[in-house]
Amino acid sequence: MDTAYLVETVIKVVVILLVFSALAGFGTYFERKILAFMQRRLGPMNVGPYGLLQIAADGIKLFTKEDIIPTGVVATIFKLAPVITAATAFMAAAAIPFLPSFTIFGYTVHPIVADVNIGILYVMGVMAIGLYGPLLGGMASANKFSLISAARAAAVFISYEVVTGLAILAPIMMVGSLSLIDFNEYQAGGIGDWIVWSQPVAFILFWIAAFAETGRTPFHLIANDHEIIDGFGTEYSGMRWGLFFIGEYANMFFISFVIPLVFLGGYGDGSFLGALALLGKMAFFFFFFLWTRAAWPDVRPDQLMWLCWKVLMPIAVINVVITGFVMMF
Amino acid sequence: MFEAVAFYLFAFLTISMFYITVTTSQALYALTALAAGMIFISAFFFILGADFLGAVQIIVYTGAVMAIYAFGMMFFDSTRSVREKQGNKYIISGLAILSAVLVVLIFAAPMISTNMTAFYPSIEGAGNTQEVGMVLFTKYLIPFEVAAVMLLVAMIAGIVLAGKKMDLSLTLMNQAEIDEIKKEQDKKVLS
Known part of the structure; x- marks a missing residue:
C-alpha cells in the first residue's frame, strides 16, 4: 500500500463527501421548485435569483438553531440516530463508480473509492443499515408518533429487502459478477446490450423497491406529515434533523446512480459522452422521485406489506426461475 | 500494518459492543449494541479477504436484529430500563468465564497441533463468490x-x-x- 494510493483515496473520499453533501442541499431546492411548477406555484423566489440562495439560508438556519435534547429520551441513542442515517448513506457510495476512469496530468484516476468484487451486495447492504436511523430515532424519542414511525420503519425494512435482493439476483446471474464495474463492462456494447431489455421485470421491481428503500412518496409512510407529524423527526431540531435530510437525499442520489449502472448501461464504453449519459440518466431517475411525489398518493403500511410480500416477491421469484431456465437451456 | 491496526480496532469495538449488550439493563442500548457488534464482525471477513461473507454478514444481521427490535417494541417500553431478576452473580460470571475458556480451547487446540489441512484448496482464478458457491454445492x-x-x-x-x-x-x-x-x-x- 503506497503513499500515492493512500493520498488518492483520501482525496476521493473528501470529494465525494463534499459534492454529495452540497448536492443534498441542492436536492431540496430542486424538489421544492419542481413540486411548485407541477402545482402551478412559484416555489422559493425571494432569497437570491429564482430563490437559489434559499439553500444557503436553510443551511445557516439549521447550523445555528439550538440543538434540543428533550427530557425523557434515551439521550445516547437519540444523538446517534441521525449520524447513522447520514454516515451509512455515504459509506454505500464507496463501491459506486461515479464516472469512467480518466487521465489527468498523466495520472489515471478511477472515480470509485474501493473496487470490491461484491460491489452491488455491499451497496445494498450498507444502504439497508440506513433505516436504523429512523428506527432508533423513533424508539428513543419517547413520543407516540415517533414510536409508530419506528414500527413502520421495521415493517418497511422487512418488506422491501426481500424484493430488492430477489430482483437484483436475475441480472447478477446473467453477468456472473457482483462488481458494478463488471455490470458496466457487460453492457458496454451500446443500447442493444442493456440489461433492461432482457430483464424488464427485474428493472421495474428494483425501481419500485428503490422508492421503499429511500422512503419516497408512494412509500413515504415512515414520516408521513399528515398522519404522524414528522414521524421519527418530530423531536429533533437543528442540524440533527438536517442530518436525516442529508442522508435521505444522498441515498436518493446514490440509488439513482445504481439503477442506471445495473440496468441501463452505466457509462457505456467510458468515453466523455458515456460519462455525460450516466449523469443524464442519474438526473432522470432523481427527477422521477420528485415527479412521483407530485403525482401519487401515499399507501398505507399494510398496503405496502401486501404489495411487497404478495405481489412483488412472487413475481421476483418467478423471474429468477425463468432466468435460470433460459440460461441453462 | 493497516491490517493489524484494523484488526485490533475492530476487535476492541466488537468486544465492547457485546459487553454492553450483556450488561446493560436498557433494552434499546442492548439491541443497538447487538446490531453494531454484528456489523463490526463483518470487518474481520473483509480483513481476511472474504468480501462475500462480510457483505452477507451485514445484510443478514441488519435484518435479523431489526426483527428483534420489532419484538422489543412490543414487549418493553424502550425508553425505560428493565428491572432484571438478579441471581447469584458469582455463579453466573464463573460459568461464563468457564464456557469462554472452553470455546477458545476447542477452536485453538487443532491449530496448535498444526495438523490442519484444507480439504478444498482455493481454486486459481475463481472469485470469492464463486468459491463459496463451489464449496456450498459440492461438500x-x-x-x-x-x-x-x-x-x-x-x-x-x-x-x-x-x-x-x-x-x-x-x-x-x-x-x-x-x-x-x-x-x-x-x-x-x-x-
Missing part, C-alpha cells in the same frame, strides 16, 4: 438442502400460526356479526 450440499427444508417448514408453520381467521375483517362486518364473535369468545373463556 456442503446436504446441510444446505436440509437448511432449506427447515426454513420451508418454519415458513409454513408461521403462515399457519398467523393465518387463523385471516378471512375475517372487523371493518367489513356489521355490529351484529361482531357481537356474535364476541359472544363465542366469551363462552370459550368461561367454559
Whole structure:
C-alpha cells in the first residue's frame, strides 16, 4: 500500500463527501421548485435569483438553531440516530463508480473509492443499515408518533429487502459478477446490450423497491406529515434533523446512480459522452422521485406489506426461475 | 500494518459492543449494541479477504436484529430500563468465564497441533463468490438442502400460526356479526 494510493483515496473520499453533501442541499431546492411548477406555484423566489440562495439560508438556519435534547429520551441513542442515517448513506457510495476512469496530468484516476468484487451486495447492504436511523430515532424519542414511525420503519425494512435482493439476483446471474464495474463492462456494447431489455421485470421491481428503500412518496409512510407529524423527526431540531435530510437525499442520489449502472448501461464504453449519459440518466431517475411525489398518493403500511410480500416477491421469484431456465437451456 | 491496526480496532469495538449488550439493563442500548457488534464482525471477513461473507454478514444481521427490535417494541417500553431478576452473580460470571475458556480451547487446540489441512484448496482464478458457491454445492450440499427444508417448514408453520381467521375483517362486518364473535369468545373463556 503506497503513499500515492493512500493520498488518492483520501482525496476521493473528501470529494465525494463534499459534492454529495452540497448536492443534498441542492436536492431540496430542486424538489421544492419542481413540486411548485407541477402545482402551478412559484416555489422559493425571494432569497437570491429564482430563490437559489434559499439553500444557503436553510443551511445557516439549521447550523445555528439550538440543538434540543428533550427530557425523557434515551439521550445516547437519540444523538446517534441521525449520524447513522447520514454516515451509512455515504459509506454505500464507496463501491459506486461515479464516472469512467480518466487521465489527468498523466495520472489515471478511477472515480470509485474501493473496487470490491461484491460491489452491488455491499451497496445494498450498507444502504439497508440506513433505516436504523429512523428506527432508533423513533424508539428513543419517547413520543407516540415517533414510536409508530419506528414500527413502520421495521415493517418497511422487512418488506422491501426481500424484493430488492430477489430482483437484483436475475441480472447478477446473467453477468456472473457482483462488481458494478463488471455490470458496466457487460453492457458496454451500446443500447442493444442493456440489461433492461432482457430483464424488464427485474428493472421495474428494483425501481419500485428503490422508492421503499429511500422512503419516497408512494412509500413515504415512515414520516408521513399528515398522519404522524414528522414521524421519527418530530423531536429533533437543528442540524440533527438536517442530518436525516442529508442522508435521505444522498441515498436518493446514490440509488439513482445504481439503477442506471445495473440496468441501463452505466457509462457505456467510458468515453466523455458515456460519462455525460450516466449523469443524464442519474438526473432522470432523481427527477422521477420528485415527479412521483407530485403525482401519487401515499399507501398505507399494510398496503405496502401486501404489495411487497404478495405481489412483488412472487413475481421476483418467478423471474429468477425463468432466468435460470433460459440460461441453462 | 493497516491490517493489524484494523484488526485490533475492530476487535476492541466488537468486544465492547457485546459487553454492553450483556450488561446493560436498557433494552434499546442492548439491541443497538447487538446490531453494531454484528456489523463490526463483518470487518474481520473483509480483513481476511472474504468480501462475500462480510457483505452477507451485514445484510443478514441488519435484518435479523431489526426483527428483534420489532419484538422489543412490543414487549418493553424502550425508553425505560428493565428491572432484571438478579441471581447469584458469582455463579453466573464463573460459568461464563468457564464456557469462554472452553470455546477458545476447542477452536485453538487443532491449530496448535498444526495438523490442519484444507480439504478444498482455493481454486486459481475463481472469485470469492464463486468459491463459496463451489464449496456450498459440492461438500456442503446436504446441510444446505436440509437448511432449506427447515426454513420451508418454519415458513409454513408461521403462515399457519398467523393465518387463523385471516378471512375475517372487523371493518367489513356489521355490529351484529361482531357481537356474535364476541359472544363465542366469551363462552370459550368461561367454559
